Amino acid sequence: MSEPIRIAMIGAGVFARDAHIPALVALQDRYQVVALASRTLESAQARLDLFPYPVEATNDIPGLLARDDIEAINVLLPIHVQAPILAQALRSGKHVISEKPIAPTVADGKALIEQHTSGSLWMVGENFRYQAAFMRAAEMLADGVIGRPVLANWTMYSPLNPGDTYYDTPWRRSGDFPGGYLMDGGVHWVAAFRLILGEISRVNAFATLSRDDVPPVNTLVANFTFDSGCIGNYSAIFGAAPGANYSTGLTISGSEGLMQVGFDQVTVTRGDETRTIKVSGVRNVQAELAAFADSIRNGAVHRGTPQQGLQDVAVVEALLQSADSGQSVDVERFA
Amino acid sequence: MSEPIRIAMIGAGVFARDAHIPALVALQDRYQVVALASRTLESAQARLDLFPYPVEATNDIPGLLARDDIEAINVLLPIHVQAPILAQALRSGKHVISEKPIAPTVADGKALIEQHTSGSLWMVGENFRYQAAFMRAAEMLADGVIGRPVLANWTMYSPLNPGDTYYDTPWRRSGDFPGGYLMDGGVHWVAAFRLILGEISRVNAFATLSRDDVPPVNTLVANFTFDSGCIGNYSAIFGAAPGANYSTGLTISGSEGLMQVGFDQVTVTRGDETRTIKVSGVRNVQAELAAFADSIRNGAVHRGTPQQGLQDVAVVEALLQSADSGQSVDVERFA
Structure with missing residues (x-):
C-alpha cells in the first residue's frame, strides 16, 4: 500500500461539507487532508471538526500552493470565482481535481486548459x-x-x-x-x-x-x-x-x-x-476521488479529463x- | 325528445369499426345511421352486422350526398384521400363531422374551409x-x-x-x-x-x-x-x-x-x-358525437371547429x- 496522498482543499462550502469531506475521510487509506483553505479563515475553521484527524485551516492560497509537502489540490469554489484560483493551482505543478463546471464558459475553460502544467494530473469532478x-x-x-x-x-x-x-x-x-x-x-x-x-x-x-x-x-x-x-x-x-x-x-x-x-x-x-x-x-464523489487517487498512484485512466468537463459546458x-x-x-x- | 339525426358514414375502416359505430349505436336516441359508404361495397357490407338495425351499404358517394333523407355526414377516410370527398360533403349543405386531421396540410385545410357551405355545421373530430x-x-x-x-x-x-x-x-x-x-x-x-x-x-x-x-x-x-x-x-x-x-x-x-x-x-x-x-x-368519440348532435339539434357550442382542427395541423x-x-x-x- 502506498502512502496516502497529501491533499489540500480550496473551498469549504456545502458541497465540501456534504460530499467531499465525507468522501476523503472514507478514503483515509488513500488521502490525508493536510489543509483546508477558504476566502475567510473562519469558514475554513468551521469545517475542521468534520475530520477525524488534525487539518490546518488557512486563507493563504498562494502560500498553500507553494508548499512542498502537498501533492494534490482539490478546488471546489463558486462558479464565478473558481477560474482564477484554479488557474493558480494548475500552474503550481501539483495534481488538481476541480469541481464542475470546468469554467463558466467554453472560452474560460479553454484558457484554463492552456494554463495546465504538463506532467501533473488534472481531473474535472463530475460525480454523475x-x-x-x-x-x-x-x-x-x-x-x-x-x-x-x-x-x-x-x-x-x-x-x-x-x-x-x-x-x-x-x-x-x-x-x-x-x-x-x-x-x-x-x-x-x-x-x-x-x-x-x-x-x-x-x-x-x-x-x-x-x-x-x-x-x-x-x-x-x-x-x-x-x-x-x-x-x-x-x-x-x-x-x-x-x-x-x-x-x-x-x-x-x-x-x-x-x-x-x-x-x-x-x-x-x-x-x-x-x-x-x-x-x-459507493457514493459518486467517493468513487470519483478514488479514481483520482488511482490515477495519481497507479496511472489509471479516469473519466474526468478537462476535455470531458469542457464538453459538458x-x-x-x-x-x-x-x-x-x-x-x-x-x-x-x-x- | 327530437327525432334521431339521420346520418350517413363515409368510411368503414378500423376507427369506424372500433370507435364511431359503437358510439353511434350507443347514441341511438340521437342518431340513426342510414347508410355506410366505402370505396368498395364489400368493405361497407362487412361492417353492417355491427349495427342492431338495418343500414344500407353503398359505394355511391355522390348519390349519398344528394339524398334528401340524410341530414348529416360522418366522414372518416384515410388522410391522403379524405380531402376531396370531404369537400363534396361540405358543399352538399348537410351537417358534417369529419375525422382529424382536418387535412394533410394547412393549405389543404384552408381550402376545405373555403368549400364549406354556410348554414350547415362542420365539426372536425378530435377525440382528445x-x-x-x-x-x-x-x-x-x-x-x-x-x-x-x-x-x-x-x-x-x-x-x-x-x-x-x-x-x-x-x-x-x-x-x-x-x-x-x-x-x-x-x-x-x-x-x-x-x-x-x-x-x-x-x-x-x-x-x-x-x-x-x-x-x-x-x-x-x-x-x-x-x-x-x-x-x-x-x-x-x-x-x-x-x-x-x-x-x-x-x-x-x-x-x-x-x-x-x-x-x-x-x-x-x-x-x-x-x-x-x-x-x-363516456368514451371520447361518443362524447364528441353527442356534442355534434347537441349542436345540430340545440345549437350548442362544440369544441371541434374547423379552426381548432386546422390549428392542430x-x-x-x-x-x-x-x-x-x-x-x-x-x-x-x-x-
Whole structure:
C-alpha cells in the first residue's frame, strides 16, 4: 500500500461539507487532508471538526500552493470565482481535481486548459460520470440490450426554496454566471446523457426565467441530436414549487426495447419481459476521488479529463445560445 | 325528445369499426345511421352486422350526398384521400363531422374551409378534446390549482408492429402524407396540450425516421413556447419495439405545484399534499358525437371547429418545418 496522498482543499462550502469531506475521510487509506483553505479563515475553521484527524485551516492560497509537502489540490469554489484560483493551482505543478463546471464558459475553460502544467494530473469532478447505475446503463446499452437507441428523454422538476441547501447558497442565484442553475445543475444531466448515449452533435432549446429569484434562467426544454442518430430531450426546472418534485430518470427507446435508468437501478423491457437491476456502489464523489487517487498512484485512466468537463459546458452553452437565437446550434467538440 | 339525426358514414375502416359505430349505436336516441359508404361495397357490407338495425351499404358517394333523407355526414377516410370527398360533403349543405386531421396540410385545410357551405355545421373530430380527464385538467389549471404553469412535458413511446391495429392499416405507413404517424397521431397530443395549456406560439424540433417501415418520419422531440409564457416538450416515437410502451402523461410544473394528467385521472401536488382525482366519462368519440348532435339539434357550442382542427395541423406542420430547417418556427394562427 502506498502512502496516502497529501491533499489540500480550496473551498469549504456545502458541497465540501456534504460530499467531499465525507468522501476523503472514507478514503483515509488513500488521502490525508493536510489543509483546508477558504476566502475567510473562519469558514475554513468551521469545517475542521468534520475530520477525524488534525487539518490546518488557512486563507493563504498562494502560500498553500507553494508548499512542498502537498501533492494534490482539490478546488471546489463558486462558479464565478473558481477560474482564477484554479488557474493558480494548475500552474503550481501539483495534481488538481476541480469541481464542475470546468469554467463558466467554453472560452474560460479553454484558457484554463492552456494554463495546465504538463506532467501533473488534472481531473474535472463530475460525480454523475461515477454514478454506478449510469456506468452500468452505458455498458448495457453498448452491449445492445435494447438494440440501437433512437429516442432518449429526461424530465426533471426540482424545487429550490428557502431552506434547501442549493437555494441557501447565495452565489448560485446571484446571476453572476451564464445560465445560472441551468449551467450549475445542467452539466450533470448533460454528462449523464453523454456517458450513456455518446456525443451530442446539435441542440435546440427554449429557456425562461420562471421565478425572479433564480436568475438569469431556470427553466429549459432542450432537444439533442446525438452522433449515433438518436435524438433526445432534456427538460428541467430548477425552482419548482415546494413539494413539486418530479423526475422520469433517463428513458431510452431502442430498436429492440426500452431502458429506464434511475440513480440506483436500470430497467430493461424487451417484448414481454422486464428486468430491473439494482445497482449499488459507493457514493459518486467517493468513487470519483478514488479514481483520482488511482490515477495519481497507479496511472489509471479516469473519466474526468478537462476535455470531458469542457464538453459538458459546451453543450449547455449551445443550449443557451439556441434559446437566445431561435436556431439549432452545432456543439463545439473537445471530447 | 327530437327525432334521431339521420346520418350517413363515409368510411368503414378500423376507427369506424372500433370507435364511431359503437358510439353511434350507443347514441341511438340521437342518431340513426342510414347508410355506410366505402370505396368498395364489400368493405361497407362487412361492417353492417355491427349495427342492431338495418343500414344500407353503398359505394355511391355522390348519390349519398344528394339524398334528401340524410341530414348529416360522418366522414372518416384515410388522410391522403379524405380531402376531396370531404369537400363534396361540405358543399352538399348537410351537417358534417369529419375525422382529424382536418387535412394533410394547412393549405389543404384552408381550402376545405373555403368549400364549406354556410348554414350547415362542420365539426372536425378530435377525440382528445373530449377526453374527460383532459377537460377536467384544463378547468383545474384555469382555476389556478397549481398557480401559473411554467413547464409542461409529455413523452410517449408507442409500439407499432405487425398485428397492431394502427400498423396493419397500410395507408398509415404509405408515406403518402407529410409527417406520417407524427401527423396522424401527433395532432391528438397537440390538441391535448392546446386544450389544457392554451395556444402554442413557437416550436423547435428534431425528427427522424428510426424504422424504415413507417415513413417519412416517426420519431420526434418538439419544444413549445405557449402564449402564456409556459414552455414545454412533446417527445414521441410511433414505432417503438414490441412491449416497449412508455408514457408519462402530461406533467405540468406550476408556480404553486405539480399537475400530472392521465387519460382517466388528474393528480395535483401542492407542498405536502397530493390529491388524485379519477375522472370517468363516456368514451371520447361518443362524447364528441353527442356534442355534434347537441349542436345540430340545440345549437350548442362544440369544441371541434374547423379552426381548432386546422390549428392542430398548423402546430404539427410547424414542427416538421423546424425539424427540416433547423430554425424555430412561429405557428400560423387560426384558433
